[in-house]
Amino acid sequence: MSLLLENCTVVDGRIQPVEDAAVWVVGERIAAVGPRERVLAEAGGDATRIDLDGAWLTPGLANMHTHLSLTLPGAAGDRLKRMGPHELALYMADGARRTLHCGVTTVRCVAEKDHADFALRRSIEAGRTPGPRIFTAGQALVCTGGHGHESSDTLECDGVDGFRRGVRQQVRAGADLIKVMISGGIAGRHESIDTRQLHPDELAAVLQTAHDWGRRVTAHAGPAPVITEAVELGLDCVEHGYELTAELAALMAERGTALVPTLLVTRCKEFFDELGVPDWMQRRSLGAGERHLESFAMAVAAGVEVLLGSDMPPFWPFEGTNATVRELEHMSAVIGPERALYAGTLGPVRWLRAEQDLGTVEPGKLADLIAMDRDPAADTSAFRGVRWVMQGGAVVRDDRSGVRP
Template sequence: MNAAAHAEPPGIVLTGCTVVDGRVLDGVGPLPGAAVWVRGERIAAVGPAAEVLAAAEAAGEFRRVDLAGAYVTPGLVNMHTHLSLSLPGQGGDAVKGMGAHELALYMADGARRTLLCGVTTVRCVAEKDHADFALRRAITSGRVTGPRIFTAGRALVCTGGHGHEGTDTLECDGVDGFRRGVRSQVRAGADLIKVMISGGIAGEHEAIHTRQLFGDELAAVIETAHAWGRKVTAHAGPAPVIAEAVGLGLDCVEHGYQLTPEVAALMAERGTALVPTLLVTRCKEFFDELGVPEWMQRRSLGAGPRHLESYAMALAAGVEVLLGSDMPPFWGFEGTNASVRELEHMSGAGLGPARALYAGTLGPIRWLGAEADLGSVEPGKFADLIAMDGDPLADTSAFRGVRWVMAGGRIVRDDRAGMEAA
């Protein structure tokens, strides 16, 4: 949460902790017996407890918080978030039927729950009615509790394309139409552009492999977005469509249900990231809860084995993979929340705990271009931190035990102190 008015003066020193972050892949190991000094919204110092405490004491008054042996990491970053998600079925229909005011409150509640579960930054990749921009302003100003938001605004689709039924997409056609679509989202304040270039699991009259943009349209999206300094991510399933997009300069693939080794190698060569969203093809419990129709459940769950094979191909090729749940980040699922469950799937399917920590924290922040402020536990960066009792380098499931959350220097969750939890 980026709100200076909510930071806790005159400073906080976190002790009794081991600090670890995604820089472990760069050779920066865990720091046991550590302390983290937070002043205002940002980290002032990190190091051995005695040294940090001495520096804080020399600077004046501060409050000490003993984390009782916890592991401290940066907050998680969920790169595939829809706070206004409305899948086919009764649950989705209820969201679609909300008026503007009810939708805003619904999304604000989701943002609060997202932050409390330890996700301190999200990348929204299609939200209804541009309500995400209002929500971001409210969080930034301190009126609403929630994660930092990077957003694509409305996703761009062809007429009748994937997701065209909702107000979270914008129908475009032709080169000029897609150029205008990109510019309209930039005008609204988009940090990136999302485009649907193939069918998916939630479109009744399409298949996962259905091509939905022609080459000149796709080139127009990428060229225009890059001219405005915005990266492009694409909802995409089939290998031939992904290969064409990557060749044109696509920055990120969402899902990638049907990759081939050749296309994965091309992605790795060009630096195109993958947000695999493994949950979406293995979440029957979630679908049942929302009343998702049988046709969609069959398509989704049936795609699961091939989806996992694609993910393995991406890992083997060295593609950068990043955490993204597609399900609401905070959603209770299989004994934890959707963000952690997705990270567990990624880790267990070949990524491993250390790379999973990176994929859930520093990797996404680097893709977002926000590394100067976020993504690691270093002096000068925003104090967006979480604490848990287990070691996330030993087992990714340690994130199930998040019990303390700080956002922008403000403690928003502390289970031991009885503060609210997600």
């Protein structure tokens, strides 16, 4: 199929906006992009023309901290834990569909139950299930009794041999990366954010084994001493980073360790109330909010690569938009809208080593595109108005023609 997307302004994380632009899509990929008259001449008269009515066209968003099977303490989490494998698969498939339709065309799953994420990915790739492109860690690795051990989205390991085996089990299942819990967090009742959970030799075993297999490692982590140790050993990415210091931020920037701050998790009382999250967790989470934001600002000032990740399900309705966009708005308040656009598109794709196919609007890339009525490089809240979504050259949402989620 040959499609010509016209009457739009094209913008991504690397170029200045191209006004009065057109994008020619052939099959799954972009064949040409640029001023409308030039692209029209390249496409010829056989392409089906789609008028975007003056929209701003960007790459689809990439959410780097996703749990489609998330269970938090509380009534809603308990109901999800009682689901059998078939019901869980359908629940996750519904979440994948919602995620795609809100403009998130790529996700990085960082702990899903029972390896159901691999089955979901195969179904999406086969065209049986609508959903984003999935990069996944499989089950997160955790010490016995460590953060998240209560759920089947983690695998308990102990000792050097145990953690090496845990890495290899995820790789065998098809993991694109490895996730490890190296400290406590806000959702563990019998721990604190600064509880150390791996010994240095265990962490070194995870990193060495994963890197030997060509997989990057990201770590759930809060306190500076634990993260410093991990960065010095070669950690590729930090999730949350609740309690960074200026010295640690400088080290992360020097070593190329990225940060997915997940700012929403310490400023989401409405979400917690909706799920029936108990008071002890709400106090711990919301009480960490100010320090969490300070840590993020330190990372930005030091030049750390910061990437979009919501932790909340990407599609979840929250504060007038979805969790992905709300997280990006919080980031934008510190880094500005142009850098936020990069942090939500090309930045994540580069970390995933997928920039050959994704992350920008240019010839040769997969046509994963979204459209809205305002310029997101001027105001990140423009993403609240996503009204058109294309994945792999197929329009999956078009509010103006009746193709809706």
